[in-house]
């Protein structure tokens with residue numbers, strides 16, 4: 001048997017350390033996702049986000065897990081998606097009622113829903129965000145994926161969309177996610193404008209253009225968060241100071 005050189009030993013040791021770090025990183029990520037999925041009420045710790053009272057709107061925000069989403073609210077969310085998005089979907093990956101219904105009803109789906117207040121008339125849902133905690137397919141980092149943000153036309157352009165996205169970003173930081181990700185059709189100029197204003201950038205991994213087309217009809221956007229698991233893993237200081245947090249929420 002050949003004698004092992006010290007160089008070989010060093011290599012082995014390095015490999016062992018790398019493996020140990022990768023395992024530690026993986027379990028840290030799984031823990032973060034498990035913890036986030038267990039949260040019973042995302043809004044509980046953020047009274048400032050319990051209501052939205054601006055630009056003539058007076059709304060209450062409520063958190064729902066898919067399993068506890070009332071059937072009539074699920075129907076409403078589906079119909080709102082369909083009326084806002086069917087044309088955009090058909091110009092990209094196609095609209096399918098069943099696919100959207102099962103996406104909204106998926107066990108991992110989490111919702112923030114804005115309702116009109118009973119005191120001001122009837123309590124009705126007018127806007128929602130649908131999000132999920134996931135591992136990014138490409139890099140394996142934990143991300144908060146925004147599946148939908150949908151507002152009734154009557155409450156659009158009053159700052160509510162921006163407000164909901166800011167809440168999402170805050171939640172992503174607080175649950176140790178690496179970034180917020182979402183997909184948007186290139187034809188949806190209003191939404192694209194909002195995401196760009198909020199600091200979203202193109203993800204490095206974009207869909208391929210269909211044959212004969214110059215580009216895909218949609219783009220994957222990402223907003224990296226300073227308090228990311230990646231930073232914590234590399235032993236950098238996560239965001240804790242209020243100035244940095246404020247920048248994420250309001251900046």
Ligand SMILES: CC(C)(COP(=O)(O)OP(=O)(O)OC[C@H]1O[C@@H](n2cnc3c(N)ncnc32)[C@H](O)[C@@H]1OP(=O)(O)O)[C@@H](O)C(=O)NCCC(=O)NCCS
Pocket residue numbers: 084148149150151152155156157158159160161162163183184185188190191193194197
């Ligand atoms: C896109 C949408 C979520 C934006 O929410 P919103 O409450 O209407 O937008 P806000 O009032 O918060 O405005 C956010 C930003 O977008 C811009 N914006 C929003 N709607 C716009 C419009 N119709 N035209 C031009 N700019 C618009 C605003 O100028 C604002 O930028 P600023 O904050 O830097 O000034 C909402 O209009 C909507 O639900 N649209 C239909 C569904 C949809 O397209 N969802 C996105 C799927 S990816």
